[in-house]
Ligand SMILES: NC(=O)C1=CN([C@@H]2O[C@H](COP(=O)(O)OP(=O)(O)OC[C@H]3O[C@@H](n4cnc5c(N)ncnc54)[C@H](O)[C@@H]3O)[C@@H](O)[C@H]2O)[C@@H](O)CC1
Ligand SMILES: Nc1ncnc2c1ncn2[C@@H]1O[C@H](COP(=O)(O)OP(=O)(O)O)[C@@H](O)[C@H]1O
């Protein structure tokens with residue numbers, strides 16, 4: 001098992017060159033939010049933009065458009081409908097704040113078939129996959145799954161220890177050629193060949209919305225052409241590092257994921273040192 005620290009991340013982090021344009025940093029697409037969970041859509045979108053993506057399009061229910069335009073003017077909108085044209089997008093993240101209704105099930109299945117690379121599944125996208133285990137064989141290669149332990153057990157059966165989950169994660173990542181990020185205090189990442197354990201983050205992240213931000217960050221790094229395993233590692237590391245930096249002004253109790261997202265810039269500066 002490899003420990004994720006600054007040294008590891010510096011081996012592949014690509015600092016921005018001066019003569020670049022937004023096209024160099026990819027176009028991310030986030031399928032997120034539902035009427036009662038637009039916060040998740042906003043958090044994921046903000047984090048995606050703060051993680052360096054060139055362009056972001058956010059897919060939300062049409063009636064919820066004002067929340068995105070009012071809070072995140074940098075994001076473009078694509079209203080939720082049955083058929084989605086994925087061709088403009090370099091990476092797709094699905095799940096935060098979605099629902100598990102029939103329309104969401106269709107969107108998840110269509111995405112598995114149409115998005116051939118750089119896909120992240122989180123939250124209700126994982127819960128939908130858990131209800132349709134035959135879809136595992138349709139996952140695009142190196143799809144990133146980001147379950148917390150409860151979502152993990154819905155996907156792969158009940159486990160009684162974190163160690164047992166890690167073992168299953170390793171096996172399932174090999175079987176389905178995917179990357180599993182098992183979230184928690186020391187997040188574990190595996191692609192079925194190599195495994196990693198994160199060293200950043202604190203219990204201030206134990207509050208709703210933290211995982212939604214991580215999904216936005218991973219989608220941003222995939223869009224920026226990082227190989228999926230590197231996108232997984234740097235995202236988990238930066239997300240935790242930004243939370244650790246947030247402790248200089250907030251406590252574990254008072255910390256909001258919005259504060260953490262605002263500190264992503266300081267976390268980037270630390271890995272660029
Ligand atoms: N502002 C918003 O709109 C928010 C929307 N959210 C969305 O709400 C939906 C439901 O997500 P939830 O994850 O809350 O629901 P779940 O019912 O899937 O999971 C919540 C439960 O999982 C368990 N759990 C989580 N992390 C654990 C850990 N490290 N160790 C042990 N047990 C752990 C806990 O029992 C926790 O109560 C998702 O779509 C999510 O994106 C949430 O992120 C909260 C904020
Ligand atoms: N005690 C902790 N220490 C470090 N990281 C934590 C801790 N608690 C939660 N996290 C991180 O916060 C995130 C929580 O994700 P998740 O449960 O999906 O949140 P949500 O669905 O509410 O957005 C994960 O990245 C997890 O690793």
Ligand SMILES: [Mg+2]
Nearest residue numbers: 123148211212
């Ligand atoms: Mg979550």
